[in-house]
Amino acid sequence: MNIDNQAIAAKKLVQEIRDISSSASAPMKFMEVCGTHTMAIHETGLKSLLSPAVTLVSGPGCPVCVTEKQFIDHAVLIGKKFDACLVTFGDLIRVPGSFGSLAQFRSEGGSVRVVYSPLDCIEISKKESSKPVVFLGVGFETTSPTIAATLRMALSENLANFFVLPAFKTIHPALNILAPKPDLSGFLLPGHVSAIIGSDSYQYLADKYNKPGVVAGFEALDILIAVRDLVKLASRKEAKILNDYKRVVRNSGNVAAQNLINEVFEPCDTQWRGLGIIPGSGLTFREPYQGFNAATKLVVDVPPAKDDPRCRCANIITGSLQPDKCGLFGKECTPEDPVGPCMVSSEGTCAAYYKYGTVK
Amino acid sequence: MSNDKDLRVLLGHGGGGKMSSRLVKNTILPRLNRGKLSLLPDSIVLDGLGDRIAYTTDSYTVSPIFFPGGNIGSLAIHGTCNDLACSGARPTFVSVGLILEEGLAITELDQILEEMSKAADEAGVEVVTGDTKVVPKGSADKIFINTSGIGRIDHELNLGPDAIEVGDEIIVSGPVGNHGMAIMLSRAEFSFDFDIQSDSASIWPIVEQLLELGPHLKFLRDPTRGGLAATLNEIAAGSSVEVQIDETSVPIDEQVKAASEILGIDPLVAANEGKLVAVVGKGMAQKALDLMSRRQISSNAKMIGTITSDLATRVIINTRIGGSRILAEPSGELLPRIC
Numbered sequence: 292m293n294i295d296n297q298a299i300a301a302k303k304l305v306q307e308i309r310d311i312s313s314s315a316s317a318p319m320k321f322m323e324v325c326g327t328h329t330m331a332i333h334e335t336g337l338k339s340l341l342s343p344a345v346t347l348v349s350g351p352g353c354p355v356c357v358t359e360k361q362f363i364d365h366a367v368l369i370g371k372k373f374d375a376c377l378v379t380f381g382d383l384i385r386v387p388g389s390f391g392s393l394a395q396f397r398s399e400g401g402s403v404r405v406v407y408s409p410l411d412c413i414e415i416s417k418k419e420s421s422k423p424v425v426f427l428g429v430g431f432e433t434t435s436p437t438i439a440a441t442l443r444m445a446l447s448e449n450l451a452n453f454f455v456l457p458a459f460k461t462i463h464p465a466l467n468i469l470a471p472k473p474d475l476s477g478f479l480l481p482g483h484v485s486a487i488i489g490s491d492s493y494q495y496l497a498d499k500y501n502k503p504g505v506v507a508g509f510e511a512l513d514i515l516i517a518v519r520d521l522v523k524l525a526s527r528k529e530a531k532i533l534n535d536y537k538r539v540v541r542n543s544g545n546v547a548a549q550n551l552i553n554e555v556f557e558p559c560d561t562q563w564r565g566l567g568i569i570p571g572s573g574l575t576f577r578e579p580y581q582g583f584n585a586a587t588k589l590v591v592d593v594p595p596a597k598d599d600p601r602c603r604c605a606n607i608i609t610g611s612l613q614p615d616k617c618g619l620f621g622k623e624c625t626p627e628d629p630v631g632p633c634m635v636s637s638e639g640t641c642a643a644y645y646k647y648g649t650v651k
Numbered sequence: 652m653s654n655d656k657d658l659r660v661l662l663g664h665g666g667g668g669k670m671s672s673r674l675v676k677n678t679i680l681p682r683l684n685r686g687k688l689s690l691l692p693d694s695i696v697l698d699g700l701g702d703r704i705a706y707t708t709d710s711y712t713v714s715p716i717f718f719p720g721g722n723i724g725s726l727a728i729h730g731t732c733n734d735l736a737c738s739g740a741r742p743t744f745v746s747v748g749l750i751l752e753e754g755l756a757i758t759e760l761d762q763i764l765e766e767m768s769k770a771a772d773e774a775g776v777e778v779v780t781g782d783t784k785v786v787p788k789g790s791a792d793k794i795f796i797n798t799s800g801i802g803r804i805d806h807e808l809n810l811g812p813d814a815i816e817v818g819d820e821i822i823v824s825g826p827v828g829n830h831g832m833a834i835m836l837s838r839a840e841f842s843f844d845f846d847i848q849s850d851s852a853s854i855w856p857i858v859e860q861l862l863e864l865g866p867h868l869k870f871l872r873d874p875t876r877g878g879l880a881a882t883l884n885e886i887a888a889g890s891s892v893e894v895q896i897d898e899t900s901v902p903i904d905e906q907v908k909a910a911s912e913i914l915g916i917d918p919l920v921a922a923n924e925g926k927l928v929a930v931v932g933k934g935m936a937q938k939a940l941d942l943m944s945r946r947q948i949s950s951n952a953k954m955i956g957t958i959t960s961d962l963a964t965r966v967i968i969n970t971r972i973g974g975s976r977i978l979a980e981p982s983g984e985l986l987p988r989i990c
Contacts, residue, residue: 298899301972336974353881511972626982648965648977 295510304515305340308522312344315526320346320474321518322610324462325481326353327509328639333624335511337518345522348610349625349643351465352481354430355382355636356608357563361597362458363388366427368591369456375423375589376402378412380434383427387633389596409434409441415444416453425585428455432487435459435574436548439555442580454585457575460561463492464572469609470500476525477503479517482536487552489544490534497530508536555580565605566630604631607640614644621645660755665785668977675783678757682764683747683771687779697744703804705740705785707731710797716763718837719848720830721924723796724767729851729924731800732774733873736855737927739810739862740802742774747781748797753788763794774853776800806862812889814869819932819958821886821894822940824852824857824926824949826902827879832910833919852925855947860942867932868939874928877981878920880926883966884955884980893963896956896978898970919968920981930958 312319323329325447329349332338338347351357356606363386370377377393384393384403397403404415409426416424428438438455445453462484469475485506486491496504503524508515517535524531534540552574561573576584598604600618606612613622614633626642633641663670680688687695711727721729732742737787747767751760771778829850854873861868874882879901881982887894903911903918925948931939936954943949959967966978 297971298973305973333976334970335972336968337972339974339976340972511970515972555703582673646977646979646982648979 300512301340301342304477304512304519308345308515310527311519311522312342315344315522318344318346319476319525320348321477321479321521322348322350322469322475323479324350324352324466325484326356326636327483328479328481328507328514328636329353329640329643331509331511331514332531333643335514337511337514341518346516347479347518348613349607349640350469350610351563351566351608352431352462352484353633353636353638353640354434354460355386356604356632356639357457357460357565358383358386358429358632359562359564360388360598361562362429362456363393363561364390364596365586365591365593366393366425366456367391367401368593369425370401370403370588371587372591373423373589374402375425376404376415376419377427378404378406378415379427380407380429381405382636382638383429386389386632387629389594392595409438410444411446412441412453413444413450416450420452423452423454423589425454425456425589428457428459430460431460433483434551435556436487436551439551442555442583443551445583446579449486453583454588455583456585457573458561459556459574460468460563461558461572461574462488464569465566466493466496467564468566468569470496470502472610475502475610477505477521479514479521480504480506482508482539485536485540485544487545487548489542490532490540491542492544493532493636497532501530503530503532505533506536506540508539565608594650597631602631604633604641607633614641617641656755659756660751660753660760660785660942661976662753662785662787665751665783667819671783678761679764679781679783682761682768683778683781685777687777688781692780697779697801700743700801701803701805701856705735705738705802705804706799706803707734707781708797708799709734710795712792712795713834714792715834715837716759716793718849719833719847721764721851722766723794724763724765725770726851726924727796727798728767728770728774728776729853730875731798732853732855735800735802736808736853736858737811737871737873738802738804739806739808739858739871740804742776742800742802742853742855744779745771745776745798745800747778749783750791750795750797751783751785752791752793753785755793760794770853774855791800795839808862808866808868810868810871812870815886815890815892815930815958817958817961819869819930820933820936820954821883821896821956821958822929822931822936822943822952822954823874823902824854824929824943825951826904827874827909827923827926828903828907828911828918828921830924831878832907832914832916832918834922835914835916836910843910843913845906846905847904847910850923850925852948854925854927854948856946857927857943860949861929861931861939862946864935864939867935868929869932870930872928874923874926876922878918878922879928880917880919880966880978880981883978886930887964887966890958891961891964893960894956894966895959896966896968899966900953900955902951902953921976953977
């Protein structure tokens with residue numbers, strides 16, 4: 292669609308959203324679960340277009356933001372004790388841990404490599420055959436299939452020096468905790484995660500919690516259409532799950548990827564920043580993959596980590612606080628010098644607020 | 652040259668003795684000497700520069716040193732010439748300081764010098780003095796280059812943020828983000844299949860055209876590190892004004908757009924090494940664009956925005972869907988050493 296048509300279509304959608312929401316009985320608050328949506332919403336200036344009757348709050352869908360500080364400590368300690376090569380997605384390397392970030396660890400001589408695909412670990416493990424290579428397994432269902440594929444390859448090639456430190460998360464257990472919140476009128480559901488797990492898998496939001504949900508793509512118009520549909524459903528008190536991202540997301544998801552996850556991983560309890568331990572919300576290794584578990588094979592003592600008590604990331608992740616209401620925001624906590632993970636991650640809510648501001 | 656063909660730079664090449672002078676005479680002078688350099692004086696006496704000159708220095712540490720569209724040598728010439736051009740000065744003389752890491756292949760050094768000499772000839776500058784040092788392996792990353800430059804100013808204009816007023820119009824000389832994106836893609840960590848070239852080039856030919864605007868030309872800047880976003884924020888902060896730009900009017904190559912989506916890097920914060928941002932008086936953008944269209948390098952120039960208010964100091968970008976947001980100063984999170 293050319294730019295002019297896009298602007299015209301956007302204008303129409305914005306008007307529709309305003310019309311429906313102004314005749315609704317109460318203001319509406321929707322949670323965008325996914326960090327990529329958060330960024331797109333800010334980047335496109337969409338927030339400046341919505342009426343005060345419609346609020347979008349960010350949820351726990353930024354993998355870096357929900358990762359506990361202790362995980363960074365754990366990785367650094369493994370790196371130190373075993374002289375391991377730590378391999379990670381770039382987002383993680385500036386997250387502050389108790390004794391510095393991965394970037395600091397690297398500057399002190401530690402080995403930290405940034406990759407775009409976990410499959411690169413296979414090559415790295417072969418090249419660095421004399422030391423353990425540890426991939427930092429952070430992410431939702433979008434990343435876990437490629438990590439599962441990497442593990443399958445590592446198993447078939449008998450790679451003895453490759454490990455994964457698991458901090459995987461799955462989205463449904465977290466949504467189960469957030470869905471009962473009375474102030475949430477519905478969910479803008481993630482695009483990439485849904486491509487794996489399918490839009491049907493959210494049906495419980497409607498059935499059990501009486502909340503609508505719409506799966507959305509990442510273009511400005513994708514998001515506007517999804518918000519329009521959410522406003523429509525919420526104003527009619529209609530709890531339904533819609534898939535507005537059909538060009539990528541199948542209702543049943545990507546079954547091959549789901550099978551791959553199930554072959555390699557099984558659910559476990561895991562710690563979420565802001566939400567605590569959520570039963571069954573993590574992934575750990577099944578036999579015969581348990582030998583790749585860095586947590587059990589490269590054992591280190593990880594002392595409990597203390598968060599800065601003034602950091603409100605926990606409230607921000609659950610949508611109960613907007614970043615500019617945090618006392619540290621923009622003062623002591625900036626992207627250059629972050630206190631909490633929501634400011635570090637390029638998909639973090641605080642980073643989005645800081646970077647894009649809002650113009651009224 | 653032929654004697655050194657398969658050799659590498661050794662610590663002895665920086666020792667000041669015979670090895671040093673062989674490196675200079677066999678490798679460096681044949682590429683860079685256009686007359687004044689041949690005597691290898693301790694300093695050079697320059698005539699005919701007139702009453703006003705611009706003087707600048709910059710150091711280049713880019714990694715990797717070879718990238719699509721140039722190498723650290725051409726970059727070191729273009730960068731310094733462009734800093735001069737932004738003062739409205741015609742780049743005239745440059746100095747070249749080379750810091751070489753022990754072990755650098757002489758053939759690589761020669762490739763760098765070759766690009767450097769081509770860039771200097773095209774930009775119309777002469778390398779008139781220089782220096783070479785060698786540091787032990789590990790103390791530098793292959794090669795660092797410092798260039799200083801002197802440019803002649805043949806006009807009375809005072810280009811600077813003070814001249815900027817509400818209503819002024821902002822122009823960019825062509826698509827943005829190519830250099831930064833080319834560098835990031837050529838770093839070994841990424842393996843994507845894009846054909847993005849650095850835009851590294853001298854922008855003096857554009858400036859020379861724009862000087863015809865006389866006092867309607869207010870401000871010039873080359874949007875290098877931090878890209879267009881940094882330059883626009885510099886304008887806002889330097890003149891205490893609000894800048895508004897239209898997202899859809901900023902020229903960006905399709906390939907750069909695609910790469911930026913994959914790498915998650917906004918083309919507006921990616922570096923440029925052959926672009927110019929100009930602020931011109933109200934109603935002068937079209938005339939400026941006409942002047943710029945005379946030069947190939949700025950044939951895709953566009954007006955991207957205006958100075959909208961002096962009540963706020965910020966940059967607002969009006970988005971493709973009719974929304975608006977702040978275009979913040981980049982926070983330095985980009986990958987390092989792009990220039």
